Amino acid sequence: MSRPDALLPRKSPRQRRARLTVASLLEAAAQLIETQGMDGFNTNAVAERAGVSIGSLYQYFPSKDALTLALLEREAGRFEADALAALEAPDGPAALRHLIGASVRQQLERPELARLLDEQEGRPELRAHLDKGRFGQLIDTLLQRPGLPRQMDAALAAADVAALIRGLVDGAGERRETDLADLQRRVEAAVFGYLERAAAAAPGGQGRECESGMRAGPGPA
Missing domain, CATH: 1.10.357 (Tetracycline Repressor; domain 2)
Structure with missing residues (x-):
């Protein structure tokens, strides 16, 4: 099943630095969910916790649902x-x-x-x-x-x-x-x-x- 645009990653990380950025964003999202619950989980909070700009986050994830x-x-x-x-x-x-x-x-x-x-x-x-x-x-x-x-x-x-x-x-x-x-x-x-x-x-079990x-x-x- 094809994904709607809101769930599609905007681009795939190819270089090591980009992969590290995405990994950092995902772990920041995980930590926010653990500590703040879903109510405290949003793209701005994830970017801040990961130490990257919100623009960098949106390069990869167009929405909170895509990140989830x-x-x-x-x-x-x-x-x-x-x-x-x-x-x-x-x-x-x-x-x-x-x-x-x-x-x-x-x-x-x-x-x-x-x-x-x-x-x-x-x-x-x-x-x-x-x-x-x-x-x-x-x-x-x-x-x-x-x-x-x-x-x-x-x-x-x-x-x-x-x-x-x-x-x-x-x-x-x-x-x-x-x-x-x-x-x-x-x-x-x-x-x-x-x-x-x-x-x-x-039946017939022995x-x-x-x-x-x-x-x-x-x-x-």
Whole structure:
């Protein structure tokens, strides 16, 4: 979907100095959102905090919404880089634990920023320009790894796991939780419990033990 002009960057930073300016503007925006909320977040305040002129900001971002969308994309890119490291894990359980950890870190390492950006992400005019499908695709890939219970409907299981992770993590953010380890423990319990029970409840499920010690549904070894 093409973006309206108000959300399109005016130009892309190509030289190192320009990239540093854009990075400074995005981090200034993040800090303002954390400390002042969305009411205190505006282009003039961002430019002032970043130490650049408002004209320099408008060279790259034509509106507050364009800046918000760019910040959402920055945070999504950071999460994706962390989450994709799950592919390097030795087995399915370790990979899924890493992915859950990445989700918890994104939400609770900068909790106020994450919480307020979650609200902005819900705006249709911004959400339409964010790619939300890759999270589910990564989970689908991880569920095929050795050591996890085999699911009768892998695509449905991946969608359910994505919903579980998002729901629990976003809920913790809304409650302003701060304990990363406790949230990770609870999300792991929910996700692995779901996978085990769903596999066992499938028609013909035999609850075969995986190497990880989890129970798995039927399927070739």
